Structures are given as structure tokens and as C-alpha cells.
Amino acid sequence: MSSSTVTVVSAPGKVLIIGGYLILDRSYQGLTIGTDARFYTIVKPGNKCSKITVHSPQFNDAAWEYRVNDACQVEAINEDNRNSFVEITVKYTLSVIANRIPKQKFNEIINQGLDIYIAGSNDFYSQRKQLEILKLPLNTSSLRLLTPFNKNDINLKQVHKTGLGSSAALITSLVAALLIHFQCIDNIGNQQKTLIHNVAQMCHCLAQGKIGSGFDVSAAVWGSHVYKRFSPDILNPVIQDENNVDGATIDNIVDPSTSNWDNEVVPTALPPRFTLVIADVDIGSNTPKLVGKVLAWRKANPEQAKALWDTLASHNSMVIDGLRELRSEYENNKSEYEKAIELCSEVKGSEWATLAEQKTLHSNIINGLIKIFQSFQKVRQFLREMSTLSGAPIEPPVQTKLLDACTEIPGVIMAGVPGAGGFDAIFCIGIGNKFVENVENLWLNWKEMNVGPLLANESSEGLKIENLDSVKGLATILT
Template identity: 35%
Template sequence: MAVVASAPGKVLMTGGYLILERPNAGIVLSTNARFYAIVKPLREDIEPDSWAWAWTDVKLTSPQLSRETMYKMSLNNLMLQCVSSSESRNPFVEQAVQYTVAAAHATLDKNNNDFLHRKLLQGLDITILGCNDFYSYRNYIEARGLPLTPDVLAALPPFTSITFNAEESNGENCKPEVAKTGLGSSAAMTTSVVAALLHYFGAVNLSSFNKDHHQEKDCVDLDLVHVIAQSAHCIAQGKVGSGFDVSSAVYGSQRYVRFSPEVLSSAQVAVKGLPIQEVIHDILKGKWDHERTKFSLPPLMTLLLGEPGAGGSSTPSMVGAVKKWQKSDPEKSLETWRKLSAANSALETQFKILSKLAEENWDAYKCVINSCSIHRSEKWMERATGPDQEAVVNALLAARDAMLRIRSNMHQMGEAAGIPIEPDSQTWLLDATMDMEGVLLAGVPGAGGFDAIFAVTLGDSSSNITKAWTSLNVLAMLVREDPHGVSLETGDPRAQQITSAISSVHIE
């Protein structure tokens, strides 16, 4: 029986750079773009002589890359050995498999360990699939002379083959590179594989975690998924990151404060040869001191993402430049971080106030949002009638003001560090977007750069924004906020997507 688990991509709305250091918080929104892992046995029956086997087989298939990779897994030290060409390797899935099998061994009792051993002897057949939103199809669309509209994106077949940037501008072939949109594909992929395998082995039960019934009451199972996914992801990356992308892939939209990096020190030593069984005990016993609080956008607000098409940015090198600047000018950098932190907190506070106002007086809140959705921000206050509506408008305007302060400080930080956190082309585009009717705020997510921009729109204004973006040569993506984290799916997503795609086909 196949197990299918999915995990969402992310948009870091506030906390870029600051989130790398405790106790700074960031607001991270999970999205409807999901990564799927399908796990099933390679063999239905166990061979009679399998009790003597020292190895089992693992097959990893990535249909979007037309790749199939075979591994041998040692049943003694639980390490994978690739037996396919080295080009087809995926370090994130490799580490996810090794750490998950070790965690299952460490957490299951003897009877269940026998069950795990039988499952391993059958071999593992793992398929990974990422929603189209994780990848950029902008070049593909432009090369075919099609308009840069969400409708064209929506018409692409689900889980479309990923186009490669196979040539450098000088015409020479270079290593093919997948063009991504910055939604955290590696974190979502790692998390989906860990979740599917832990459920498959019986180490967790994710049956109550699906997108319709996401119970947060008993999070022990999710906590195990989180710890193993964080560990595997950090080791595959070669560094201990802040972990906000994995946390949102597991738990969904949240306010996040990172864990202390020391919790993974033994895992980093393990890369140098410590047995994974020893490492996993340290990881499971470690003090995971991250903090997360549930968060999602207030009602009647929509998250939009747009691809300006100026090419991606390298987050690690930008982070390196900011750290270098911090060391060279500690006084100025500390002052900028303090201002940025205050602006981040102010935005978070206004979102909380708006959610509370919606709860307390829905009619006044709804009336204001609908009215503001068809006007530019300078007209909002004159549309308000009575103190209840004015309170909503005040919170909206305060949220805008906080976002402008965030952008200003991020821009200054980029200039001081010599990197394009909010490049001039993005500044112009964000200003134009914030000036549109029904736009609450706009910014560059995460570390900034040229990857994408986000906007939060009010009421039904999003379709007008996407049209305006098209005229500005920005491709509006299909991504929206979905506050749910990791989920157990009922079947292969390709079958579901095909059914829904067929039902939406119009024959002219």
C-alpha cells in the first residue's frame, strides 16, 4: 500500500536576515504549492533468503527531471550507496532516507522494529513530485510568444517537466540548472519524504493530518517529523540554517524563532564518520528550543506572488555579505537591525489587531475591506463611517506604514552590504504595486533580490493586480497562502490533478 505525504512551500514575509539569530522572529506563510512523496515497496514479497541480506534496494524517481536513481542501503549502518550515475543524485532525499530509517529504528519497540525490518527487506520505491509553482516557466512561456498571465500558467499540465537553463549567455554549455521561484522546494521535498517514510514505517501516525482536518492537539508525531526533516535538510545543505522553511513545511503558517544551532553539532560531526545510530539519539534527545506561534493573514486578504523575470539571486552569498557588513560596522548594523526588528513587530501587531477586529465586528470589518479593495490607500479613511470602521482603516494604514519601514531598512542594509536586497528595479515595481487600488502592502520575500515580489491584497482586488502586473511584464504566479503544514494524502496527486484538469477543459 502506497503512502503519500505532502508539505507546503513558504513565503517569508518578515524576518529576512534577522531570523538567522535568536531571539528575532519572522512571519512565514505556507502556500498551496506542495511537494509530494510517494512511498511503496519495491517488492511485494520478501525472498526466502532475505534474512541473510546485509543490503536492501532503494529506488528514487523524479518524473519532472526524467530521473531514476538506484541505491543500496546497508541494513547494518543504514547508509545509502548510489549505484546509478552520480549526476542523478539528490542529497536532500538521501539524507532524509538515512535519518528517517535511523529515527524509526530508535523510536520503535522490538515488535515494530521487526515490522520495520520486513518493510526494508521489501525495498523502498520513492517518487517525488513538486507543484509547478516551485519552478519558473517564464522563459518557457516567453519563448512560445504566450502572454505572461496566470491563465497560461494554469494551462500547463500538472507536474510539468522542469525546463533547464542549459546554456550560459556566452553560448557555452554549463551544468543544467533548474530555475526556481524561491518557495523553498528543498525544505518541502525533504519534509514530504521524511513524513511519508515515518508514516510508512509506523513510527508516526499522520492520519489525522490532512488539509481538511489538521489537528494540532497532539503534535508529538509532527515534532518527530520536524526534528528529522531539520536535521536531514541541514546536513544536505552543508550548513545549519535558520530552519523557518522546514518548520513551515511541517506546521504551516507561523511566527517563528529559530532553534540554537548547537542542537545539530553531533550531526555535523557525523558527516566525518560518526555512526548515524549514535547521532540520531543525540538529535532526538537534543534541546530543540525553536518557538512557533500560529499565524495566518487576516480574513479577506490574499497573498500574491509575481515573477519579474530579472533572474534569481543566491541567498547564501547575500547572507554572507550581510554578515561581513555586520562585522565591519557593528554599530550601524545593530542600529539597522533594531529598527528592522521594531518594524517587523509593528506589522505583526497590526495583523493581530485586524484579525481581532474581524472577530469582534465582522460587518464593519467586511465593509471596510470591500470598500478599500476598490480604492487607493489615500482614499481609505474617507470611506470609513463610525469608530468601528475607522479602527479597521487605522490598522490597515499602520500595517502599510510598518511595511514601508521594513522595506526602507532592508534597502539600506543592502546598500551598506553591497548587495541587491531591494534592487532599484524591485523598488520601482513595489512602489507601483503599493499604489494600486486594493493593495495593502508589497515587498521582497526572505533574503530579497530578484527572485519574486509579494503583495497582500484586499477583497476581490487580486485579479486587477495580476492584470496590472502583466502590463508591467511581471508574471503573477498561482501561489496563495494555505496555512496547513504537512498532510497525508489519499492517493497519487497525478491522478487527482488529471481528473480536475479534465473537468476544467473547455472545448470550443
């Protein structure tokens, strides 16, 4: 297989640490952190004329076949075996491509057929059953023993996801890989990323049947960043009349030079020596139902909701500003920054104020850590208030108890429920070398819930063009 005929693109998963619910409204911002857990799409020429086969080798019976008719329209071959996320993405991305490259070139590539393989890092799916089969404990050491892109002996509908944004990362990597394979774009610069983002947002919204906040697709494109959503009206023409929108209209909607996309992306990263750790919780919640409850409460109580959201937004901004200020402190005085981190990593966050009172040379840095710690505690407080008022279990009491215990560990600066909250996952962000081990030990010995650590860490990188043989285990999914 010639590497020149194979296209490989990856997109990261995400953790929304700031901005849950508020980012549904353009008036507010959120902070989404990219992870090194990634979805990979491989596109190569197929063997059958005009036939597109999409494989998901990590699951049983996970292959879908399509044909492209003379009007460049995608049709499912097997009506009894369909995957709406894949089908919609292939259909609409090829529609955009057909409007952007010469028809002869499009036909030459499509007439070869396409074999597409999609696989996600193990962290996108719970590996509990795999570890049970292998009689291994549920810890990071055991997870590292699993084969990359581990095959789950279940159907795709049965999988337990960990909340890292698998559908958004899948769709984004698939959109990008198709655009590159058809030579519609030749790199992933900012303009190309904007096109990929717009197409992926459209496909993701169509697949979900609604226009969401879009932060998960945005993270899959740009990695870690401060985010403000796009105006939903942009996609209304497609969402409201999906079956009667022609290719030219679709292309005009996603075209970065003619469309009115107003999303805001400010690239960022956690400050140096900060580490993100994530765990999935074996209870599970329904994000759409949580969001529905909060939005119903907001609609019924607009003044009360606005007051709460504005207060929550102010503390969200303090966390975001505090992280930015600490990155600046590091750039201006690395040695003092390192000393402050080492000092505070040995002490609980609630006791950092005592260190700041000592008037050491690095008090600005310690005060920055205190600002983030205290502001995030306020964020959790007002999210719990929203829980009470709306009836949505955003930070349920059982989660509160666990998160409070995490916060008591020296070096932990934030512990929370990501995104819409509920029972699906938790995250911790801390400093120093010891807190990761201490947090994992707490999780493993926690009795009230089964808390499973993931291997994923922060990675501020977004979309990447990959070399098939450079990603451990990736080439094996083709066999």
C-alpha cells in the same frame, strides 16, 4: 495497487514576508506564510530486495537508486548520478527509523524494496518555457491550462526555481512519508510534527552544508506561523562530524522528548479577505551571497547593525501585531469588518488615513489597515538602508520601482521582496476583489523586468497525509 500499501504526504511552500535576515538571530522573529503549492512524496513497496529507487518524474534522468546494507546503512548504487538532498534525507531518516522500530519490522519493509516518487506543484518551477512552447501568454489563465505536475523537458540542475522553498518542502515531505510508511509514527499530530521537523531540519542543513535559519522547513511542517529559529548548537554534533555520528546519537538529537530544540512556532494566518499573490522575476539572485554580504557587514559594524536590526524588528512586530489585531476585529464584529474592507479596497493604502478621519463605526479596522500599511513601508525603508550599508541588493532599485507601483494599486496593503530579497520574486498582499486582477495587469505590462505571476495563494495548513486519487494529476506521475 492497494491503497493500504501506498503512503502519500505533502508539505507546503513558503513566503517569508517579515523577518528577512533578522531570523538568523534568535533575538528576532519572522512571519512565514504557507502556500497551497505543495511537494508530494509517494512511498510504495518496490520489486527488488533492499533496493530503494527515488523518482522525480518532472525532470529528465531524475532517478536515484540506493541499497541498505546489513548495518542499516544507505549506499548509493550509481556513484555518477547522485542527489545529495535525496540521499542525505533517505540515509538519516532511515537511521532514525532503525533506532525506533523493531529490527524485524524494519527488515520486512526494507526487504520489499521501496519505490519513492517526489513531485512539486508547478509553481515551484518557472513555467515560462512551457508557455512559450505552447504559444501562450505569461498569465494565470495560461498557467491553469498546464497539466498538474507538468513535466519539464530539462535536467534537474537546469531548472529555474521560483523561491517557494522547494528543497525544504521536498525534504520535509520525504521525511514524513518514510516515518509513516515504516509505521514509526501513525499520524501527524503535534508531537509527530516535532519529530518530523527535527529530522527534516537536520537533513536540510546537512544537504546545504550549513545550519540555516530553518524557517522554510518550519513552514513546510506547520504552514503559516510566527517563527523564532532554533539554536544552531543543537545540530553542531552532526554537522561538524557527519561521518562519525552513530544512530543512537542522531536519534537523541532529533527526539522531541530528550533534545533541546528551542525553536518557537505560533500558528497564524492572514486576516479574512486578505489575499496573497506572488510572482517570479526573470533575473535571479544568489541568496547565500546576499546573506554572506549582510552577515559580513554586521560582523564588521556590530553597533550600527544592531541599531538598524532593532529598528527594523520594531516595525516587523508592528506588522505582525497589526495582522493579529485585525483577525480579532473580524471575530468581534464581522459585519463592520466587511464594510471596512469593501471601503478600503477601493482606495490606495496611502489614502486610507482620509477614510479614518471620517470617524465611521469601523475606524478601528481602518486604523489597523493603516498600521500595517505604514509599518511595512518602514520595513522596506530599513531593508533598503541595509542594502546600502552592506552592499547586498536586498531591494534593488529596479525592484523598488515595481513595488512602489504595486503599492499604488487600490487595496494593496503590502508589496515586497520575500526572504533574503534580491531579484528572484515579489509578493503582494491586498484586500477586496479587484486588486488581484489589477496587480496582474501591472506585472504583465511591466517593461523593465519580466514578471511572471504564480497561481499559489496562502494556505495556513502544514504537513498533510494525502489520498493518492484525491490530488488532481498526482496518480499519473506513477505511470
